[in-house]
Amino acid sequence: MIEIRDVHKAFGSLTVLNGISLNVNRGELLCLIGASGSGKSTLLQCINGLEPIQGGEIVVDGVRVHDPKTNINTLRRKLGIVFQQYNAFPHLTALENVALAPRVVAKRSSREAKALAQKHLEHVGLGDKADSLPSRMSGGQQQRLAIARALAMEPSYMLFDEVTSALDPELVGEVLETMRLLKSEGMTMVAVTHDISFVRDSADRVAFLHKGEVCEIGPPAEVIDNPQLEQTQKFLRREMRKPAEKSGALSPDPNHSSAAH
Template identity: 55%
Template structure:
């Protein structure tokens, strides 16, 4: 069994089926990038993994524990699976440091001194130690997104989910955020990432999963997906990406 495993996962909103029999395996320390057109189910898939969306069928497991369905402890799951969204979702009335230390103190019971110390180490790693006492409205979009990533990492999760984390950023800010992800991947953090940054996905991912109409149409190593995709729909998608100059 894979470290993180989705088996025949279904998700619908009323009559609209968003995920249709999704099966995906993620090994520990792997980076899996979800690609596909807008509306294919990438974001919904990530939200089902940490219980933000209930599934109607199938099963999700983490390190052998079932984490979907009735009776699961969602709060416990969310201490093991961090998520970062395209909108930064920082608390506007809290400083960067306070945003990062809130969950470790409230949820994990870490002391203020220990939480502050760890948060400062993380902020230093992402080049934001001097912004520890700044409020979100005094930070650029790229800085806010780096704080959001640090906030997720501060919980020491087993898996981190990244949902189009660069799509709300100006182009010149994208690289500074992706460099943080690259560093986390190099350190062995297990990452599942929905992204439109194809060159980044090709460079960093262990596995690429191409989603189409709520299904994983095909998955494999980046070289195979980007140079020799098996499915016609994958070839069409990548052709459009190349034409747009994004690969």
């Protein structure tokens, strides 16, 4: 379990997390939603120990993440994290990218690391891309490569930070399908996302963050379909308009006069 207790985080005078408390239960997919700047990505980085906190505590399987006595590198092996940018080494093949951390960090033999890498490439549907350089792969394939690379360290938890936001719409589905696969296998996951359809269909719980606070949390049927707070309602209306706007469904009617408004 991941336990987040009254966590405070600021960058200088800017408060980003303002007393956040929530738990992530074993085997669940918790999605974090909210406007840009609400603290979602910062919270993920605090869970992984990439950012210090000024108050409260984060506990992963009984280990305090920010305790000076904690071996953060050992703890991070439990916490795979995938960012919006793929950050693959461009001069290494897909197999070499995935095998690198098991070989260098986990001290696996070259043969073990390559076997593990091939296993996880196949797991995310990239078994035939083992010898490909990242530049020869689509954005969706590169993001699945990033997921395979995180999985190769055999983490207990996966953290996803807006992993589809930089992708063309037609490539989003293959990445979300990989996340659904991991969920079906019992992986515990925390995902920052703006994809409300994915949240509604796949999340066990969803937390709406606003100005560094958790304003609503619960099953998607409650938070997405029956939000209680005005901030949540406004955010969801705005997010649900975006697909229609992209498709042109909300384009102004040229025969409709704006004077009526």
